[in-house]
Amino acid sequence: MSSRGLILAVIDGLRPDALERAVADGTAPVLARLMGEGVYVDDCVASFPSVTPVCAASITTGVGPDQHLIPSMNWYHREERRYVEYGSSFAAARKQRIARTLGDTVYAMNRDHLSPATPTIFESLDDEGLRTAGTTYLIYRGRHTHQPARHSRLARFATSTFFRESVQGPGDLFYADIFASRPMGCRSQLGMTGVRDQHSGCVGAELVATDEFDFLLLSLPDNDSHSHKHGPAAQVESVAVADRQLARLADAAGGVDQLLDRYGIIVAADHGHDHVSQRVDLLAAFSEWWVRTPRDSGIEAEEIALGLAQRSAMIYVLKSDSPTHTAERAAADALRVSGVDLAMLLGSGEARVLRLGSELRFAPGGDLLDAHGRGWSVEGDLSVLGMKTADGMIVTPDYPDALRRIWSALNCSTAGDVLLSAAPGAEFLDWGGSSHLGGGSHGSLHRVDSHGVLLWAGTGPDSRSAREEWSIRDVAGLVREHFNLDSQVPADS
Numbered sequence: 387m388s389s390r391g392l393i394l395a396v397i398d399g400l401r402p403d404a405l406e407r408a409v410a411d412g413t414a415p416v417l418a419r420l421m422g423e424g425v426y427v428d429d430c431v432a433s434f435p436s437v438t439p440v441c442a443a444s445i446t447t448g449v450g451p452d453q454h455l456i457p458s459m460n461w462y463h464r465e466e467r468r469y470v471e472y473g474s475s476f477a478a479a480r481k482q483r484i485a486r487t488l489g490d491t492v493y494a495m496n497r498d499h500l501s502p503a504t505p506t507i508f509e510s511l512d513d514e515g516l517r518t519a520g521t522t523y524l525i526y527r528g529r530h531t532h533q534p535a536r537h538s539r540l541a542r543f544a545t546s547t548f549f550r551e552s553v554q555g556p557g558d559l560f561y562a563d564i565f566a567s568r569p570m571g572c573r574s575q576l577g578m579t580g581v582r583d584q585h586s587g588c589v590g591a592e593l594v595a596t597d598e599f600d601f602l603l604l605s606l607p608d609n610d611s612h613s614h615k616h617g618p619a620a621q622v623e624s625v626a627v628a629d630r631q632l633a634r635l636a637d638a639a640g641g642v643d644q645l646l647d648r649y650g651i652i653v654a655a656d657h658g659h660d661h662v663s664q665r666v667d668l669l670a671a672f673s674e675w676w677v678r679t680p681r682d683s684g685i686e687a688e689e690i691a692l693g694l695a696q697r698s699a700m701i702y703v704l705k706s707d708s709p710t711h712t713a714e715r716a717a718a719d720a721l722r723v724s725g726v727d728l729a730m731l732l733g734s735g736e737a738r739v740l741r742l743g744s745e746l747r748f749a750p751g752g753d754l755l756d757a758h759g760r761g762w763s764v765e766g767d768l769s770v771l772g773m774k775t776a777d778g779m780i781v782t783p784d785y786p787d788a789l790r791r792i793w794s795a796l797n798c799s800t801a802g803d804v805l806l807s808a809a810p811g812a813e814f815l816d817w818g819g820s821s822h823l824g825g826g827s828h829g830s831l832h833r834v835d836s837h838g839v840l841l842w843a844g845t846g847p848d849s850r851s852a853r854e855e856w857s858i859r860d861v862a863g864l865v866r867e868h869f870n871l872d873s874q875v876p877a878d879s
């Protein structure tokens with residue numbers, strides 16, 4: 387077992403070009419040091435849909451949505467006959483009832499939605515008796531029980547109204563003032579945008595100063611909010627803020643050298659970001675359909691439900707004499723909407739990927755290999771995914787790791803029957819009618835928001851060439867390997 391600890395810093399939505407510019411400008415000195423001493427991957431591939439809940443679950447478990455079962459940011463729960471909303475926007479949360487959105491995001495995502503069959507890195511390390519710690523991150527499931535915090539007036543207000551239940555988390559959990567396993571004097575204003583990175587930096591510095599962990603997940607989410615609001619080009623400012631939090635940890639250790647002496651460090655983005663120039667109103671486009679809405683009528687006669695999640699969407703077939711036909715009709719209608727790039731559905735054991743007027747079908751187990759050595763059989767119009775084949779290999783430069791990601795997303799039992807990916811620049815309105823027009827967004831299968839930063843120093847392989855293509859699923863493996871744990875990840879589908 388490595389004698390050194392490990393810090394996993396997740397900088398939400400960090401685009402490689404933004405990191406590179408901040409490093410060139412000298413505004414991200416700690417990240418520059420890590421890049422200089424470690425290994426930098428500028429095209430780490432997100433899960434699909436490339437929205438934060440799906441990707442956070444992949445980072446912490448090492449598997450795709452077919453196994454971790456978090457299908458999107460907004461989805462329809464077939465058994466409970468209701469929408470699950472993890473907080474696309476305040477307006478979207480209001481549409482679903484805010485208390486329910488908070489309950490889904492803070493409690494149900496970890497307790498009920500995340501598959502119990504896929505251990506998180508916290509659980510893997512807790513089982514080995516390692517000291518785990520985490521700051522506010524969507525996925526926090528571990529083996530230790532935490533009661534709601536009562537240490538401040540704000541915490542007492544929150545935990546006496548919305549957040550009364552205990553959770554299972556890492557050994558030390560500091561979650562938006564709601565859970566704080568020890569008194570620290572770090573305030574997050576209940577996870578307000580712009581305060582969250584500072585809260586993580588404050589907690590992280592204290593934990594480093596007191597040598598309280600073997601593994602820390604340091605969550606730095608403000609880059610994503612900044613990019614949503616001001617566009618991906620503005621990330622160069624928010625990455626500097628994230629870097630300052632890493633500097634606080636380094637200062638607590640006595641400097642970057644001392645921090646690297648004590649800890650391996652992994653920096654990972656969960657996904658990228660694209661500039662939004664087009665709003666796509668899917669609900670309006672389906673005005674001829676009977677669509678179930680969040681504030682449902684109680685009639686339950688609707689044909690379909692829609693999961694609306696930034697640059698991705700899902701269509702669930704609810705009531706139909708012929709579900710296959712209804713799914714095909716819904717996919718065809720969706721493809722006629724400007725801004726919809728791809729529609730995907732399953733049929734006869736194959737994945738079908740549709741673009742207006744053309745179709746590609748594929749299934750696992752053929753002779754064509756992807757970058758991960760998986761075999762696929764492919765039929766139809768390869769141009770749907772811009773696919774090239776040469777020497778028995780498949781490449782899809784515009785849609786990274788396309789086949790594995792689509793297959794995993796379609797075979798997620800909680801996902802919709804039809805999955806949609808938006809064209810570059812386009813974003814679906816959420817249930818509150820909000821979008822990030824003029825700002826940034828993510829969620830699609832396209833490379834523009836599927837590529838993020840992955841960087842490690844003092845841990846991991848010596849070169850990025852250890853893998854042909856890196857994915858956020860590999861992060862959990864890097865963490866487990868740092869502590870010499872056997873992989874507990876179930877076999878990939």
Ligand SMILES: [Zn+2]
Nearest residue numbers: 399438610614
């Ligand atoms: Zn985001």
